[in-house]
Amino acid sequence: EVQLVESGGGLVQPGGSLRLSCAASGFTFSSYEMNWVRQAPGKGLEWVSYISSSGSTIYYADSVKGRFTISRDNAKNSLYLQMNSLRAEDTAVYYCARQEFGELLVWGQGTLVTVSS
Amino acid sequence: EIVLTQSPDFQSVTPKEKVTITCRASQSIGSSLHWYQQKPDQSPKLLIKYASQSISGVPSRFSGSGSGTDFTLTINSLEAEDAAAYYCHQSSSLPWTFGQGTKVEIK
Numbered sequence: 001e002v003q004l005v006e007s008g009g010g011l012v013q014p015g016g017s018l019r020l021s022c023a024a025s026g027f028t029f030s031s032y033e034m035n036w037v038r039q040a041p042g043k044g045l046e047w048v049s050y051i052s053s054s055g056s057t058i059y060y061a062d063s064v065k066g067r068f069t070i071s072r073d074n075a076k077n078s079l080y081l082q083m084n085s086l087r088a089e090d091t092a093v094y095y096c097a098r099q100e101f102g103e104l105l106v107w108g109q110g111t112l113v114t115v116s117s
Numbered sequence: 118e119i120v121l122t123q124s125p126d127f128q129s130v131t132p133k134e135k136v137t138i139t140c141r142a143s144q145s146i147g148s149s150l151h152w153y154q155q156k157p158d159q160s161p162k163l164l165i166k167y168a169s170q171s172i173s174g175v176p177s178r179f180s181g182s183g184s185g186t187d188f189t190l191t192i193n194s195l196e197a198e199d200a201a202a203y204y205c206h207q208s209s210s211l212p213w214t215f216g217q218g219t220k221v222e223i224k
Contacts, residue, residue, distance in 0.1 A: 101166075
């Protein structure tokens with residue numbers, strides 16, 4: 001079964017850091033581009049970051065550029081999001097999603113990040 | 118940044134009715150427009166890719182059309198299980214963007 005499972009969310013103070021992980025199974029992880037998408041409570045979807053299958057190409061939304069770092073370990077079938085200098089507006093459920101061509105076909109269940117003092 | 122504007126924001130519909138949701142892009146995106154369904158407390162699910170291409174396992178009552186700047190998601194003969202939020206998403210140019218969402222409620 002194709003599956004993505006996020007972990008690492010939790011409560012963090014403003015200015016703090018958190019590292020999210022996304023474990024992939026049921027497919028050849030190294031062949032796929034991956035993304036992080038977030039959803040603030042009661043709000044819509046917001047694309048956060050993209051990484052190519054090899055990890056050589058990376059993009060970020062302006063809202064997180066310079067604070068978040070996406071990476072992957074194809075040997076461990078895992079995707080990561082290192083989040084630094086967290087702000088209240090980063091509070092959201094964070095989803096990892098597998099990209100086909102342009103569409104996001106496979107999504108994880110999400111992990112909640114709450115930034116609050 | 119390409120802005121996607123969906124209409125309506127909310128729709129209350131009777132079962133078996135036809136639902137039409139539109140998504141307008143602030144500039145031409147060709148057919149690089151995808152539709153997702155998100156039920157409460159669930160992850161988004163891909164319904165339609167590249168404006169009109171069907172997805173395996175998605176009921177045939179869901180269809181999409183459009184190109185350029187104007188796109189439509191149609192749900193023929195709405196069923197109770199279709200109560201959800203629906204989002205459009207463009208992959209024409211970075212940053213990728215989503216519409217604000219349309220919530221469909223069953224009367």
